[in-house]
Amino acid sequence: MITSVLVANRGEIACRVFRTCRELGIRTVAVFSDADEHALHARVADAAVRLPGSTPAETYLRGEAIVKAALAAGADAVHPGYGFLSENAAFARAVTDAALTWIGPPPEAIEAMASKTRAKELLGIAPLDTVTEADLPVLVKAAAGGGGRGMRVVRRLADLDAERDAARAEAQSAFGDGEVFVEPYVENGRHVEVQILADTHGTVWALGTRDCSLQRRHQKVIEEAPAPGLSEELTRDLYDQAVRAARAVDYTGAGTVEFLVADGRAHFLEMNTRLQVEHPVTEAVFGIDLVALQLRVAEGRPLGPEPPRARGHAVEARLYAEDPAAGWAPQTGRLHRLDLPDGVRLDTGYTDGDDIGVHYDPMLAKAVAHAATREEAVRRLAGALERAAVHGPVTNRDLLVRSLRHEEFTAARMDTGFYGRHLPALTTPAPDPYAPLAAALADASSRSRFGGAWRNLPAQPQVKRYVMAGEEHEVRYRHTRTGPRADGVRVLHTAPDLVVLEVEGVQRRFEVARYGDQVHVGPTRLTALPRFPDPTAQHAPGSLLAPMPGTVVRVAEGLREGSSVEAGRPLLWLEAMKMEHRITAPVTGTLTALHAVPGQQVAVGSLLAVVRGEGD
Known part of the structure; x- marks a missing residue:
């Protein structure tokens, strides 16, 4: 029997796991970085252990430090959450080698499926080794990890090498693994996935489908269960492929098999050997607690021969501290208030008064509505978000409300190109004139x-x-x-x-x-605004200011003061909240000042560089 669980993660997912543990009478242990010293997950756990440092590489990606923390706190099991080390086989082995229970699949299954290249090989799907004009567009994709990191769509052959290098750098920073591969990019398909759960006695459940087509930067924004509009034949094919993938690696625990659905066919994407961010919609539809079932499987207990019956429809929206109209730029600052009306599930790692920092993902919360029909669930969630009090930095709340009410979404005709088509209209300001x-x-x-x-x-x-x-x-x-x-x-x-x-x-x-x-x-x-504006708050024309607080990770090769630059050319890259952001030349001209250097921490509004246009 598991008596004490350390969650090797932070924020919303740590709080989510702790909630189930408390209900089951299991003691909880948190780990926290210096940046998370006052974070909610560190405050609500029964015990918490500091991981010195602030970046993921210094803290939540240090498996040996987390195992040591679990032993020091008297935990007898480790739950990895999602992201960070959740799909790291070496970490899973380190946990079990320390005589701790690993709440996840066997390391061998993680190794087989966590690398997307090896997963495709296991299922007989070959990546593109050589790319030609006829293959375009293609997707450069990190072999490890997820969450949209290390992914680049390439539409011109001349851009392939640069985008591959950028994807490698981002994947290495996020997952400690810079391996990437290239696969065909299917335009405007639907992202559909199957939740699986397997025990150690040979039972594998396929717990319905989810549609996760509304995405920005390859990261999901709105998810729902079941995926609407699928034929019975296609649904059976999705279930069969998902169960077959699980059995191929002797999988146990919770996992998700992801597909791109286009032209009535399911194309295998990857298998995530962990709990997904969007798991609450499956919980709502099936009336289950997936974390509790993960714990049950980890204790060696069997699942029932058949999964429970699905009932109704559930929709989830991810509330981010970001500005969709400004290239999805993450936002930081004090979250003064976060409150949604009753009747909607809210999973969050924040409470009123918490600070949103620069080091981690900008997701504030997940709001989930469940109802008898899809129409009712969508309407309930849109109404709750519209009436929610979200006081603090700019968020994507208005985008979520408009997305849920968009005719393509309400008619279930959405696909992964939704925001590419509709973002300008969805972000056109419509404030209340009064x-x-x-x-x-x-x-x-x-x-x-x-x-x-x-x-x-x-x-x-x-x-x-x-x-x-x-x-x-x-x-x-x-x-x-x-x-x-x-x-x-x-x-x-x-x-x-x-x-x-x-x-x-x-x-x-x-x-x-x-x-x-x-x-x-x-x-x-x-x-x-103040009655009298500050006359000193001025910058020279052509000034490039940091759109967010972050770290300068690199400057364009050979760039120096006096360099000629073309409009749109990337000059430097900022990393903030798990994403890289390009700072580009606003006009064609000359770089007259360069204030940014790699490794430099910058605040929002910091002067990075100045470009003087040709006619200035």
């Missing part, structure tokens, strides 16, 4: 409570300025003896946290929260 007025009136109400009352005589117009959706908005209102007055609306109620306006005969309520110069009016995010 949000700035509500913010200004709430601020005035707060000040009146601490500095007097409303005026008895009409006063000069009060002016406040806000940035909303990238544009500056000026608000004017007056203080009167009956309260504030604004043109075109009736002000019915003002308080620091609530403003009620009557607009064209309709009463509208605006919940308001302010944190410094950041104001949230319902789902709308604003920035309050």
Whole structure:
């Protein structure tokens, strides 16, 4: 019997595993990096062990340090979560060699399937050794790991070598393994997967399908179960291939077999020998706890002869601290509030007041809705996200709501090219035009409570300025003896946290929260501007500023001050939140200043370089 589990991971998945362990009466142990010293997963565990350092390579990728932590804390089992070392056979062996129970598949199965090249060979699928123009487009893909890292779509043969080098570098940084391979890239297919669960007694369950087609940068954004619109014949083929893959390597535990579905056929992609991020939709549909079943299998107990019956439909959306309209740039800062309406499952590694740092994935939470039908589940999730309080950095919340309500998604006609086709429309700003007025009136109400009352005589117009959706908005209102007055609306109620306006005969309520110069009016995010702008906050034309905090990982070869550059040419690369981001020349001209060097930590807005255009 397992009595104490160390989770060799962080954030949301660590908290998720701890929740099941607590319900089963199992003691929990966390590991945490210096950057995660105050993280939720380190706070909620029964015991926590520090891993000195902040980067993954220094901490969560150090298998020997994690095994040592488990022994020191008295754990008798290790759960790897997903990412990091979850598909590392050497780590699995180190756990079992230390007389600890490994909550995962045998190391031999991990070795056979964790390398995508070897997995394809096992199933008789050969990668592309030589690429010609006729093969394009192709996908360069890391042999190890997942989560969209180490993947590049190549559409021009001339770009292949550079993209292969970039994928190798990213894969080495993320997984400690720089092996990559090339495979055909199927445009606009559907990403469909099968959840499997196998015990040590020869039983293999195929726990339904999931559709994970809505992706950005090859990383999933919205997932659902079951995958809609599949024929019975195709579903049986998916099940058969998944079970066959599991039996081919004597698999045990939870795993996922992924496919690209196109033209009515299933093309094998890979097998993930771990729990998936999107596992909650399967749990909701089958009424099970996959973590509890992982523990059961690890203890050697059998599964039932048949899996439970599926009921209804479930949809999951991943809430990220990122700006989809700015190249999915990750965001950092204080998460002041995260709250969703009742009736929706929320899996998260954050609580109100936590800081979102630069070292790890920017996912804040997963929201999951389950209902009798797909239509009801989708509507429930979209409504919950729309009403959610997400106060802090910019997130993809509005994108999620619009995606869930897009006609292609509601009609189940989506594919992996969804965001490539629709991102501009999905990210076109549509803020509430009355949000700035509500913010200004709430601020005035707060000040009146601490500095007097409303005026008895009409006063000069009060002016406040806000940035909303990238544009500056000026608000004017007056203080009167009956309260504030604004043109075109009736002000019915003002308080620091609530403003009620009557607009064209309709009463509208605006919940308001302010944190410094950041104001949230319902789902709308604003920035309050000072009365007098700072004249020093200027940069020379052509300045390249860091779009996010991160680390400069490399500078283009041969680049120096005085170099000629072409518009769009990558000049340097930043790594932040597990992703590499290219900083490119904005115009064709001359590099007049270069302030960035490899290894340098930069803050958002830091001056990296200056490019002077040819005509400047």
